Amino acid sequence: MKIKKYEVYDMKEAMALIKKELGPDAVILSTRKIVKNGSFGLFSRPMIEVTAAIDYTAKREVKKPKENYNPAPEKNTDDSADISKITDIINSLGLNKFEMLLNDMNEIKKQISEMKTAISENIALDLPKSLQEVYNIMIKNEVDDVLSYKFLKKIENRIPENSTHLQIKSIAAQLFGDLIPTEKSYFSSLKKKVLALVGPTGVGKTTTVAKIAANLALKLQKSVALISIDTFRIGAVEQLKSYAEIIDVPLRVASSPTELNEIILEFEDYEYILLDTMGRSQYDTAQIDDLKSFLTINPLINVALVLSMSSNHSELGDTFNRYSKLSPDYLIFTKLDETRYFGSLASLPILKKVPILLMTNGQNVPEDMEIPDGKKIAKFIFNEIPNLWRS
Known part of the structure; x- marks a missing residue:
């Protein structure tokens, strides 16, 4: 049996190398994430260590024993049978696909995060430019984005024409302050x-x-x-x-x-x-x-x-x-x-x-x-x- 480890960036690359070097009958024993020394931490591309094996002895032709010769069966001196069972279990359960699944989940999370950011940035597009500037100030100061938009949309018609940026901020602050529930005494x-x-x-x-x-x-x-x-x-x-x-x-x-x-x-x-x-x-x-x-x-x-x-x-x-x-x-x-x-x-x-x-x-x-x-x-x-x- 030949066992070899590969360090790759994805399972597709691993499968290509395993097939090329060990042949199509090779099996995957394990996969795990690794961090290479000298990498840039969270900003580096993750690697996968894939362990694969091929049992060449299984392919050899078994010679027929001579007549009237019945030797006692040989004891299995290596772990090839156990390894074959383990690899069969791994492949049958699809455990070797976990890494690909995790990568897909991380990509989905990234896309959802990007969608939320895009929604937050575009939610106020129908506000006048002067109020979009005020909206950005509120978001920067960690006011809820939907609350900010609804508030500015509600007061849009209460802003006099030709108001300066400072006047608009002053009016918005005055009206927003009235909304905050407080206990006076x-x-x-x-x-x-x-x-x-x-x-x-x-x-x-x-x-x-x-x-x-x-x-x-x-x-x-x-x-x-x-x-x-x-x-x-x-x-x-x-x-x-x-x-x-x-x-x-x-x-x-x-x-x-x-x-x-x-x-x-x-x-x-x-x-x-x-x-x-x-x-x-x-x-x-x-x-x-x-x-x-x-x-x-x-x-x-x-x-x-x-x-x-x-x-x-x-x-x-x-x-x-x-x-x-x-x-x-x-x-x-x-x-x-x-x-x-x-x-x-x-x-x-x-x-x-x-x-x-x-x-x-x-x-x-x-x-x-x-x-x-x-x-x-x-x-x-x-x-x-x-x-x-x-x-």
């Missing part, structure tokens, strides 16, 4: 309610709870109580405990939905109750379901989904969709100081019809927090040169 909206902050790990839930508590207790002189159900991260509870001691508010930890409900009843005389929850991956549906059992235990609980602006628009939209089973009443956007693109501050609230409750732009407690303003958000979105929020 969190301190009046949340009175005698329990505000639960939920969201993925690392978005800043615990720090945001501390900021809200400090503003209510220290600046507005309100009675505030804190609850944590983040029993998975001891550090998070200790951090919140430190904040609670500094601003002199009570903190309790609930380890079950029943215990949470009992603590809420104990705190019924407080004007505000803030609930810090464990960070959950948006992809772990079981953990989000577990969290839901806490949040539905008492009708006073309102849910605020905390989202970090360090993520892009698609990631934020995906996170919202996965947390939607918790029926968020509000959105809180954190880490505004870590991006220059604020389109998601408008797209998500408008498309999901959920108002922004608060925004944070730093780690300082309680300073780096502000009440949302649709006009201010739109102003940053319509900047042709994206600026930092604090600027």
Whole structure:
């Protein structure tokens, strides 16, 4: 038996070489992707290592034994029979075609991506050129493309003739700001309610709870109580405990939905109750379901989904969709100081019809927090040169 390996760019090339060198009776034993040293990583063309074999002994003519000569059958001293069986299985199952199938799938994905890009670029072709320029600004700042188009199409007739580019942007920003749903006064909206902050790990839930508590207790002189159900991260509870001691508010930890409900009843005389929850991956549906059992235990609980602006628009939209089973009443956007693109501050609230409750732009407690303003958000979105929020 002769076994040989080939390094090729596609199966067509491999089959030609195998047929030429080993003959038409050769079989493919295996295929796998390889990365050649000295290549240019992701931008290099992938190669395939194909292992093929030909069993020349199978073709030899078997001589007839002499009469009255019955030797014992020889033991098979090589693995040719096993290899033949393996290759038969590989070929019968079509496993040697997997590489071609993967290449086809990658090509389809590439074409779909190109189609999406083309649709995004051509969706606004029926807008006047002046509004196409505004559309491009909105897209650059990560406003949803369909939302951008529908908005500009709706206000097309409200733009006076001969308006300058700056005037058109100003009008568009003013009208777009009116569309962004915001909660004007969190301190009046949340009175005698329990505000639960939920969201993925690392978005800043615990720090945001501390900021809200400090503003209510220290600046507005309100009675505030804190609850944590983040029993998975001891550090998070200790951090919140430190904040609670500094601003002199009570903190309790609930380890079950029943215990949470009992603590809420104990705190019924407080004007505000803030609930810090464990960070959950948006992809772990079981953990989000577990969290839901806490949040539905008492009708006073309102849910605020905390989202970090360090993520892009698609990631934020995906996170919202996965947390939607918790029926968020509000959105809180954190880490505004870590991006220059604020389109998601408008797209998500408008498309999901959920108002922004608060925004944070730093780690300082309680300073780096502000009440949302649709006009201010739109102003940053319509900047042709994206600026930092604090600027």
